[in-house]
Amino acid sequence: MVITDYRVRSVLRTYSRQLQRSRLSAELTHDAGEPRSTVEKVTISDDARRHLVMERMTSQVLEKAYPRK
Numbered sequence: 001m002v003i004t005d006y007r008v009r010s011v012l013r014t015y016s017r018q019l020q021r022s023r024l025s026a027e028l029t030h031d032a033g034e035p036r037s038t039v040e041k042v043t044i045s046d047d048a049r050r051h052l053v054m055e056r057m058t059s060q061v062l063e064k065a066y067p068r069k
Contacts, residue, residue: 019040026039044052 023039
């Protein structure tokens with residue numbers, strides 16, 4: 001089974017949207033007077049962050065060099 005980078009990005013995008021919605025929901029319920037739930041915090045190492053930045057830069061350069069038609 002082959003998992004493309006597009007599918008991985010799609011899953012990460014979806015997860016990110018769900019986190020944003022859950023945070024918004026938590027803020028709204030907190031404003032309504034209900035107790036606030038715990039907040040997730042994600043930390044990544046410096047090496048992982050550097051790798052992520054390089055990957056993003058590479059994809060941006062490739063998209064500019066070879067635009068989709």
